[in-house]
Amino acid sequence: MPFQLRLCVLALTLSLAACEQPLPPVEPGEALSAGSTTVRQADQNAFSLPSANLAPSRRLDFSVGNSFFRNPWVSAPATTTARDGLGPLFNTNACQNCHIKDGRGHPPEPNASTAASMLVRLSIPSDGSTAHAEWLLHQGVIPEPVYGGQLQDMSNPGHAPEAKVRVSYSSVPVSFADGTQVELRQPKLEISRLAYGELHPQTQLSARIAPPMIGLGLLEAIPEAAILAHADPDDRNGDGIRGVPNQVWDRAQQRTVLGRFGWKAGQPSLNQQNADAFANDMGLTSAANRQDNCSSAQTDCRTAINGGELEVSDTIMASVLFYTRNLAVPARRAVDDLQVRRGKQLFQQAGCAQCHTPSFTTAATAAEPELANQLIRPYSDLLLHDMGEGLADGRDEFQANGRQWRTAPLWGIGLTQAVNGHSQFLHDGRARNLLEAILWHGGEAQQAKDQILEFDAQQRQALLAFLNSL
DSSP, rough: OOOHHHHHHHTTTTTTGSSOOOOOOOOOTOOOOOOOGOOOOOOOOTTOOOOOOOOOHHHHHHHHHHHHSSSSOOOSSSSSSBBBOOOEEESSSHHHSSSGGSOOOOOTTTTTTSOTTEEEEEBOOOOOOOOHHHHHHHHHBBBBBTTTTTEEEETTTTTOOOOOEEEEEEEEEEOOOOEEEEEEEEEEEEEEEOOOSSOTTOOHHHEEEEOOOOTTHHHHHOOOOHHHHTTTTTOOTTTTOBBBBEEEETTTTTTTEEOSSTTOOOSSOOOHHHHHHHHHHHHHOOBOOOSSSSOOOOHHHHHSHHHHSSSSSHHHHHHHHHHHHBBOOOSOOOOHHHHHHHHHHHHTTTTGGGTTTTOOEOOOOOOOOGGGOOOOOOOOOEEEEOOOOTTOOOOOTTBBBBBBEEEEOOTTTTGGHHSSSSOSTTTTTOOOOOOOOHOOOOOGHHHHHHHHHOHHHHHHHHHHHHHHHH
């Protein structure tokens, strides 16, 4: 009997390990998820550090941007003219309140007074009119007529918050092949205390928690051609994976371009993402977004005192852009650990890497020199994928349909608990841990999930050890 066959026979009574494929070797520089920009801190401040290769003078610029990202804005008029103009309707008064310690938000607790680091997007279906076609071209959605494209649950004194947002849950059981059962939680949004009338009867709602801020400048620096090379909208190779690029409106360029940021890749650039967050989340205008978040039906909001035509100056916008581009990605931990390597093998074996693309190299022409020519490992293709009915929000956004989501980058995901004190994942925070997040996958990821459902306890632990090393 051949030696390897004898090992396999012996494995039937001892362990299946001898029959498994050799573990993948540790790749050169694998721990450096963001190339030479990677930082090695792994504590509660791990997501708040500047790129490791930033010069001291540039770190001062980073600190200035941090101050505008972290410190609260106030209503006008105020003595602090650089930070006034908040609201009158808003979701928060500081960027850091949603992106807690530059990390991940969470859904509201049962008795919370506000949704805090979760917001609710609103839209209605198109009626086919020319006006709606214009909205779809430039905004990607048709805003709700009274409440706009986002629900604001906070306000300045003298103004009523738009509504109260709560989330309730029902149980969804899922079983592994070995009999282990996991209880998932299905969220249900509850909107109450509408202050400006009823919502349009066809209003579409989508809850979104704030995503981590790390590595965004590097994602912006990936060449467009490298992202599009992974697209396969017609599934030409027959693997069931149909990565689709979102095509969105870039206001600075006045044309449609590749979308990269946001849960549905609905934003083309970090500057536009930042400007829209200032406008929608805090009611602050800028040269990159001159529209406040008051609808035409909210007359008190539209006539309220503001902080000037452009409440966020070009200087502040540039500082915040530099900060958000240079928030560093922490290094991986235990890349040579046998269980982590086994988990990486299982991750690839199940097909997870077909969407969570391990690596890219950033362009030589990156916006910041420190971000150029970096071999990075974000574990995302930045493309849209059908994730199944379980995760569907039924709401289109530019080219993304109601079942599609951008592949979320996984770098830093294992430090969520250390940074944010929780482990709630997915676009609405429904998953209470990484295993639950995996089990919500469907659609194009159904085949990968089905393989994972066949994993035994040791294999599940190895897969989670790999994910927690990222």
